[in-house]
Amino acid sequence: MNRIILHYDMDCFYASIETRDNPRYKNHPMVVAGGVVTTANYEARKYGIHSAMSTFEAKKLCPNLMIVFPNKEKYFKESQIIHNLVLKITHKIEFIALDEGYIDITEVIKKFSSKEKFAKTFRERIFKHTGLTCSVGIGVNKISAKIASDINKPFGQYIFNSEEEFVEYMKEKKIRKLQGVGEKFEKLLNKDNIFLVKDVHKFSLKELTKRYGKARGELLYLYSRGIDYSPVEYDKPTHSVGAENTYSFSLNTEEEINKKLQEVFETAYRRLKEKNFLTKTISIKVRYEDRVTINKAKTISIAIYDRDKLFEYVQEIFNEIEEKSSIKLLGVTFKNLVEFSMRQLSFKDEFNSK
Incomplete structure (x- = not known):
């Protein structure tokens, strides 16, 4: 069966939230930033301002630029509202950031008269419940859906019905x-x-x-040929435990990458312990400055919870990745979970307990 994949991308997510909550930012060049621009609204982008640019540089380009300090807790809560809305449609979803995700709508779309109608309804529903706009792309796979969502920004939609249409466009x-x-x-x-x-x-x-x-x-x-077989990697509740962080600056040095990898691992491991699980599959996620995302995993025969051993596996998996610079996101996830109380002791565990 041919797949139908949707990609949604919230328009200037952080900046849009701040503008919704404070109308004086409307139609005025504005960025959400600490020392570095996290999000620039469309008015600011006209001056050449973009994310990862220092506020000093941004101010030089636009002296009357308005700068709003990030409120990550507020953005996270808004993201959860959006996630919950999307989950009412289907659980075949891969949330790849607070403000975007892939949805496998192959079955869901049958209830609608057309893909165009579904995309329009999706955008309007998000706006009705949040006051925020998003752009939507529909394609035959993730790569075509992702490209499509960027074509008619903001608050627009575009649809590729085949690989051939995608190749012709690109x-x-x-x-x-x-x-x-x-x-x-x-x-x-x-x-x-x-x-x-x-x-x-x-x-x-x-x-x-x-x-x-x-x-x-x-x-x-x-x-370049519109070929992408990668699945929408969705997890049912409690089937995985993990953590990920997105960084304002790209990680480039071995020292800073190792430090951030350790931090995200510790958060994921704490959640594993809190939920009283052991794990058989250790997975890491790396996203680069150019948005390329790599997911790698290792599955072992016996479920474990030993912190040091799990971190060894994380380092081992990470070392298999060729490119180790310009990293914007790191994630660690534990899958194939087993409840601690239901676990069968291995022969080694029996031996070590004596």
Whole structure:
């Protein structure tokens, strides 16, 4: 069965919340920022202001810029309201940030007269309950849905009905438009006369992996052709316990990455203990500056709860990831959970308890 995937993305999420709660920010260039811009509204973006820019730089570009200090607790609560609304539709959801997510609507869509009608109803429902706008994309997979949601921002929608439609739309777009191609990679591709998405089509998968490595070569080959088999990775309640953090600055040094990885692990482990679970699957999530996200996991034969051993597995999995710079998000999740009271002791546990 062909899949139908929706991607929703809240428009300038933090800035929109602040504007809703304080109308004096409306139609005025404004950013949510501490020392660094977290979110810029559309008026501020006209001046070239963007996230991860220092407020000093932003002020130089727009002297009358309004700066609002972040209220993360408020944004989290608003995100939970949105999540609960979406969960009333289906549980086949992958929330990838406070303000966006993928939804597998393959079955749900049958109840609606069209994809257009569903997308419109979805946007209006979010706005009715929160006073916030979101943009929606529908595609045949995650990559096409993600690109589609960005086409008619803000408060718009776009639909790809097939891989062919996606390829036709993308072929004349700059290669940077392709998810997973950041500034550095774009420069490397430009040196090889790859400027547009269609320029990738003249290369075979073998040629691309030879030139740019297995991960990046495969990404170019598949995404340029609208091919993406990755599932919407949803978890039922209590089937996983974890934590993740998004960072204002990209993590680049080994020291800061290790520190942040340890911090997110400790939060995830504390939640595991609080819920009295053991785990058989350890998973980590890494998102880079260019929005590429990597998920890696390891499953072991016997459920454990030993903190040191679990952190060893986290480090082992992380070390398997090739790229260790420009990291914007780190997450650790424990899956395949077993209630502590129901656990069967292994022979090793029996031996160690004597």
